[in-house]
Amino acid sequence: MKHAGRTGRSGLGLRRIVAVAAALAAALGGTAFTALPSADGVSRTAATGSAPLSPDLERIRAAKAVELYGDPAERPLTDRRTALISLGDSEISGEGTGTYEPGTDGPDNWCHRSPDAAIHRTGIPADETYNVACSGASTVNIRIGGTAQYADELVQSDNLAIKARNTRIKMVLLVAGANDDLRFGPVITDCVVRWFTLQGPCEPKYAPGWQARVDGLVPKVEQTVRDLRTVMSDAGYAEGDYRLVVMGYPGPIGPDIRDNPGYPGKIPGGCTGYTSDAGWGRDAAVPAFERGLRLAAQRTGAVFLDNSRLFHGHEVCMEEPWARGLWIELGNPFPPDSNSVRQSFHPNVRGHAAFAGCLTRLYATGWPEASCADPASTGEPVLYRGAWDDHYRPLRGEAAGSCLDVAGASSSNGTAVTGWSCHDGRNQRWWYDSARGSLHSELSHDRCLDVPGGGYRAGAEPVLWNCHGGTNQRFTRSGGTIRPAAAGDLCLTLASATAPLSLRACDGSAAQRFA
Numbered sequence: 001m002k003h004a005g006r007t008g009r010s011g012l013g014l015r016r017i018v019a020v021a022a023a024l025a026a027a028l029g030g031t032a033f034t035a036l037p038s039a040d041g042v043s044r045t046a047a048t049g050s051a052p053l054s055p056d057l058e059r060i061r062a063a064k065a066v067e068l069y070g071d072p073a074e075r076p077l078t079d080r081r082t083a084l085i086s087l088g089d090s091e092i093s094g095e096g097t098g099t100y101e102p103g104t105d106g107p108d109n110w111c112h113r114s115p116d117a118a119i120h121r122t123g124i125p126a127d128e129t130y131n132v133a134c135s136g137a138s139t140v141n142i143r144i145g146g147t148a149q150y151a152d153e154l155v156q157s158d159n160l161a162i163k164a165r166n167t168r169i170k171m172v173l174l175v176a177g178a179n180d181d182l183r184f185g186p187v188i189t190d191c192v193v194r195w196f197t198l199q200g201p202c203e204p205k206y207a208p209g210w211q212a213r214v215d216g217l218v219p220k221v222e223q224t225v226r227d228l229r230t231v232m233s234d235a236g237y238a239e240g241d242y243r244l245v246v247m248g249y250p251g252p253i254g255p256d257i258r259d260n261p262g263y264p265g266k267i268p269g270g271c272t273g274y275t276s277d278a279g280w281g282r283d284a285a286v287p288a289f290e291r292g293l294r295l296a297a298q299r300t301g302a303v304f305l306d307n308s309r310l311f312h313g314h315e316v317c318m319e320e321p322w323a324r325g326l327w328i329e330l331g332n333p334f335p336p337d338s339n340s341v342r343q344s345f346h347p348n349v350r351g352h353a354a355f356a357g358c359l360t361r362l363y364a365t366g367w368p369e370a371s372c373a374d375p376a377s378t379g380e381p382v383l384y385r386g387a388w389d390d391h392y393r394p395l396r397g398e399a400a401g402s403c404l405d406v407a408g409a410s411s412s413n414g415t416a417v418t419g420w421s422c423h424d425g426r427n428q429r430w431w432y433d434s435a436r437g438s439l440h441s442e443l444s445h446d447r448c449l450d451v452p453g454g455g456y457r458a459g460a461e462p463v464l465w466n467c468h469g470g471t472n473q474r475f476t477r478s479g480g481t482i483r484p485a486a487a488g489d490l491c492l493t494l495a496s497a498t499a500p501l502s503l504r505a506c507d508g509s510a511a512q513r514f515a
Helices: 014-022 025-029 055-069 156-166 184-196 203-234 275-300 349-363
Strands: 081-088 128-131 167-175 243-247 303-306 369-373 382-385 403-406 417-420 429-433 438-441 444-450 463-466 475-478 481-484 490-493 502-505
Touching (some): 055 156, 081 156, 167 349, 203 275, 243 275, 243 349, 275 303, 303 349, 349 369
Parallel strands (some): 081 167, 303 369
Antiparallel strands (some): 369 382, 429 438, 475 481, 481 490
């Protein structure tokens, strides 16, 4: 798959494009287009249905058309090369992969666009893949009439406008919002600094105002999506001609690092910070952010990809991390400054491979919403219809009236599962994966109900354990009962309101039924 669309890097740089385009002015001036009025009052060409670009953008478009086709003409949609494009911030630009396109790794441009970014690695058939996302971007750097981040950059919507006229865009991917009201990067940085300087956890500082931050960014993401729709419409596209996907953010850190048999330690592994802050991020901060992005997608008719649980089990310092931990690059720039640590806590090459797998599967469906995760620690993401909030629900014991509860809201291996008064917290919500028979805790998609050692006997007490897809984590559900797949004569039993969950011989009693 060609990567010809790396803006201002492969082929001609932006300044050279403008210079070369000047030589095309005569050819452009001699090309006749018939302008037709449209329902929105914008004049459009008869051949392509697109509205005219500004002279500066048209010169760049023409030069890029010469690179693609050998001449500057804007072709009808059906005569163009196909393309995919990603817009947004560091989460999708490739920040954290360690390999960046020339000119985007400082000192004057820190977009950190990577050839390993997800848009270049999907299985979606396309002639061209374009990554115009830029590390540090907020919605103002993407929207129509917005601000370019660097002197040699375009506003991202302008980049889309050019590429939408030169190619036939099949998918527009937007990953944005973290650098608006949320200020996700500075928050993580502050949490890390507080750990190094022994100031105490950052959760008390940020938790009280977190939802207000999410509420503030939602309308900005909504308007960004609407602007991208306008760009595509002005380029002559109907909404059915392409997919516009809003993708959410996975959390890069989690609290279960010590369950990793090869746990390297916080400083060597780069998972610096208070464990309680990692738990707050996973259980509260990231889910709230995800719900905000989902709302923005729903209000604008965009497809929503919920990746909030994609890195569960693959966080920094876990067995196969899909994110880079604290990373300090001393030589670029020199002397070190904030750009020296900007790669920290971003998806690594494997993380972008996971994104690409989710996007490939999503594109093959017609689903308006989907969620993606690695449910059995196989290293391969699996796509499910709907967002994760729709999958998880409480399991209430019919006899006791209490709910299955992960003790202490801990997701460490071996944590007990008991009955407790229902409160709808994340430690009381479960998802049954019917394809695999696994029962996942909402605390972490990487923690499943487990019969320790496969000890199928009356009185055995299942616990929470790292999901691995083994037989002792497979259950069947029928008529409210939940049974080990390998021991159908035993049923999960909640004998009293606060009793430990246990296996007992199936007897049809209410203590063995869950709703």
